[in-house]
Amino acid sequence: MALQRTYLDWNATAPLSEVARLAMVEAFSLPGNASSVHSEGRAARAAVEKARRQVAALVGAESAHVTFTSGATEASNHVLTPDYRMGRAPVMVSRLYASAIEHPAIREGGRFAPEQVTEVPVTPAGIVDLAALETLLANHDPASGLPMVAVMLVNNETGIIQPVAEAAVLAHKYRGLMVVDAVQAAGRIALDINALDADFLIISSHKIAGPKGIGALISRGEVLMPKPLIRGGGQEKGHRSGTENFHAIIGFGAAAEVMSEQLESRNARIGAFRDGLEQAMLQAAPDVIIHGAAGPRVANTSFFTLPGLKAETGQIAFDLEGIALSAGSACSSGKVGQSHVLTAMGLSSEVGGLRISLGPETTQADIEKAISAFGKIAGRRKLPGRAA
Template identity: 40%
Template sequence: MIYLDHAATTPMRPGVWEAMAPLAAERFGNPSGVHEVSRRAKDALEEARERVAARLGVAPSEIVFTSGGTESDNLAIKGAALAGGSRRGVVTVATEHEAVLATVDFLERLGHPVTRVPVDGDGLVDRDALLGSIDDDTAVVSVMAVNNETGVVQDVAVLARAVAAERPGVLFHTDAIQAHSPRDLLTDHVHLMSLSAHKFGGPKGSGVLVVRDGVRLEPVIHGGGQEAGRRSGTTDVAAAVGFATALDLAAEDHSRLATTVGGIRDDFEKIVADAVPGLVVNGGDAPRSPQHSNFRIPGVRNESLLIRLDRAGVAASAGSACQSGAPSVSHVLTAMGLSRDEVRESVRFSFGWTTTQDEAAEAASVLIEAVEALR
């Protein structure tokens, strides 16, 4: 199987599982206890926190371990909207991940003012439109760094700086789950950042919310007050260690991902575009992550194409999937102005740390053959 769905999840990098395993059995303690067994777990947890903090260039106290990206997004947005006193509003972008959009929908049902700023045909949000949506009620602005479906990159640094300049006191959250270099996004004007380990070679069920010092956040999971009161529940030390280990490995592999894998992606896109007349890269005119390729093949329904690819040993996706496994109609591409039929002709290939040039070339020829069979 050629796996080109790294935006959905990635295989663990070698060494991650091995680093986690001792925490499950030997150093199994609850990090919150008083005894030796607990201390040993607590040490591992805090060491993981320090490693993550160092990699991201923040203080260990600014790292909150969560159960994954979805929880991080929930905590950031609900936490900010509920802790903001008179400021209760949320401003976000139409192409955000469901973890953000559904959270915002929920807050709207509770009576919070909510704005979802549209994007242009390339998937980019307009700086002035974003600023214009912020008012005195706004508690938090949430803009994802790299879109999970298209790989389109919003200029988070510029947007966050503009928000800080025009609307001081408003928090800025970024869902950086698909970003391959999250450290670069953590400028002074970004107060909250969501990360998920399994997107960069770590375990599933392991996430981080970066909460800059001084940011007030209402917890969404209440209980024993772990994670400095921000996230109750016995901390999953193995997951935290897995996160830290994978983040280290990914950071060390970062330039290869950006250049080599980006080159593989570019070659793949070119081979396919040359062979498939009418192919349109979604978000092709915007800055894009080197790991994503999302394009539309007129006249070929994505459902049929993805099944055919699966049968031929290539794993790709439609960008987002239902629980049932059938492709759902992408709200991201719809927001970019694609018609329902155009959305259903769009597929996503995403490249990652295991991807080789040979695999991508093989996948391209399988894809071209499948398109010819279906057209």
């Protein structure tokens, strides 16, 4: 008899929602190219624009300012560039200031050269150090070009909510641009690009139960825009050429609309599950370290370290118990290594973390299974003074 699986890795990817799936199935009946002017093309264009409005509504933006991409990584590489245009006039961005806990898609610097990227430290609590950021910006040479600041809204490993609006105030004080990776925030906390004072937001469909392979770069306006990463036929108003990933866009829009609804009640339910899980973990293993527990976190994420248990060993052990979770983030083609987030928080390179992330379909039975598995795995650890 096959082991019944329990999926607790929603931060890596959310299972495709039925609403998104049905929207995509319906879209398969539309044969036209959204760039064509005949009736079939206009029908396809109308469907794309509806999805654009749905995605924009999720983040409080204007639909005209949503550019669809192949995902958050492409959106990051699009926006992270020294080359901007204000109308037709070129504008130079000379340095990227990115927090030490950013996703690799941001940490790699996009189209900036490595020597143009400066890391902004975080506190031991895993929150971007605003004082350090201001010092870096105060020392920025404005004659070389504008500064760009990149701070994620919710960390993908710890779930900690970052002070993005405060970072944006500093970025704009020094005439810079503010880029916000909102991938893990979308659908989990209320989003408003204007309230965040962000110039650009990045979101991803498959994190909100939409299809994989589609995301968006969302701007607050279009006066100052990055040089296109992909050029060609001029789709997406020239910001991102190439025939639109039509069916994925439709699914993305449907998922975005669902995730905009009932946010508070969904978070209350998921948060109660997460808190109950963590309480049981602490009872089973009082030495467990729950990273970020004392700070502001999204309701669905628990990132923890069990002393004496390597992250990769723990991930395999949970998998054998029928539970899918992550050792850190799932962004490196299945690789399990040291968490750069924990390192940035000042923890030893020997410390590894396991991440449980919940979703709207998580049940009490899932939590009970995770608690049972945690107890077994914690009891098998090799701790100092304990016989193997």
